[in-house]
Amino acid sequence: MREEYFRKKSRQYASVLYTGVLLCACFTSPVNADQDQLSGVKSEISRQEKQLSANQRQLTTLNSSLKKQEETIGRLARQIRQLSGTITSLQTQISSLKKEQRVLQQQKIGQTEMLKELLNTYYRQGQQSQLQILLSGEGSSEQDRMTVYAESLAKARQKAIDDLTETNRLLAEKKARIERQQTELEQQRTQLRQNAKQIEREQSAKKKTVSSIQQRIRSDNTYLSELKNNQQRLEKEIKVAAERVLVRMDGLSPYKGRLRWPVRGRVQHTFGSEQSSELRWKGMVIGAKAGTEVNATHDGTVVLSNWLRGYGLMVVIDHGHGDMSFYGYNQALLKQVGDKVKTGEPVALVGNSGGQKSDGLYFEIRRKGKPINPQSWLVR
Incomplete structure (x- = not known):
């Protein structure tokens, strides 16, 4: 569409210049002057076509840069989300390990006191009592009783020693695990900070690219042409995706008015409202904070997960029976x-990819390839 627009503009410009040449020819008789004027017109037409073509190439290059920048931002955002989850998990594990460590420390104190008491009893009631029995001339039954008592005391003492040794081993193990977890936690935090700084740099570069793109399409006609081309690209991608992944599901028909909102926020653009002088919105735009989770509106299979010009990073879910939901x-x-x-x-995180000026989600529902008002399908 954009190429047709550029050719049309070139022909219009040529027509105007050519008319000017004919008017000049009416007032200047020399044939050479006429020839010079015509040659000048052809030269100007050629220059204009080259300029338009160069502008188109630059716009394509800028969009390629935007794609790389937004894909990098997407990768970093996923990593930050994963790192945040890992950090939370590590903090929970460390807290649990420290709690177990405190229990073991209290257990160790009790076991140590018990062992001290057993040792005192053993040495008070042990060999000295045996000697007193022998000197007193008491019978063998008393000796047997004292022997059994001494053996029980020795076993209790050994068990207390074994229990204390095991507690010390567990404490040492807990301490080592806590130290490892804390080291990993700090590494994850360092990586998180590095990713945050890198994403800031990418966002800054992206902002410049978006500004350059907007300057290239600032005229109404160029903007309209860009929107039409973006829609055609989306149609093409969806057609390929639908053929690639066959989804056997019941579709959305039974769930009209009961579908979950993909994200909560203020509706910035409604279905059918004006997008440009000739185009209407085929979906809706919901404003939301960057990084907010975008949720699937219904069960389905992902048939597209990619960057699309004008829509940025987009997910398309097929719900069967020709019903699809779009998240851009x-x-x-x-x-x-x-x-x-x-x-x-x-399925995604809210952003402003595709050259958008503010954060939000583009949400669309199609039935057998035809866009429908998604708001009437969402739960009220």
Whole structure:
């Protein structure tokens, strides 16, 4: 569409210049002057076509840069999310280990006191009592009783020693595990800080790229052409995706008015409202904070998970029977093609990819390839 627009503009420009040449020809008789004017027109037409072509190439290059930057941001955002989860898990594990360590320390104190008492009893009631029995001339039954008592005392003492040794071993093990977990926790935190700094740099570079793209398409006609081309690219990708992944499900028909909102926020653009002078929104845009989880509106299979020009990082879920839901403008994608998803399962993170000015989610529902008003299908 953009190429057709550029050719049309070139022809219009040529027509205007050519008319000017004919008017000049009416007032100038020399044939050479006429020839010079015509040559000048052709030269100007050629220059204009080259300029338009160069602008188109630069726009394509800028979008390629935007794609790389937003894919990098998406990868970093996924890593940050995973690191945050790992850090939370490590903190929980360390807290649990420290609690177990405190219990073992109290257990050790009790076992130590018990062992001291057993040792005192053993030495008070042990060999000295045996000697007193022999000197007193008491019978063998008393000696047997004292022998059994001494053996029991020795066993209790040995068990107390074994228990204390095991407690010390467990304490040493807990201490080592806590130290390892704390080391890993610090490594994860360091990586998280590095990723956060890198994502800031990528966001800054992205902002410059988006500004350059907006300057290239600042005219109404160029902007309209870009929007139309973006829609055509989306149609093409969806057609290929639908053929690649066959989904056997019941579709969305039974769930009209009961589908889950993919994200909660203010609706910035409604279905059918004006997007440009000639185009209407085929979905809705929901404003939300960057990094917020985008949830699947219903069970289905991911058939597209990629960057698309104008829509940024997008996930498309096939629900069967020709019903699909679209989630665009994301900061990061959490699912891949072929993944099965359940209602409410996170599939992406809210962002502003695709050159958007503010954070939000582009959400669309299609039935047999035709966009429908998604808001009427969502739970009220």
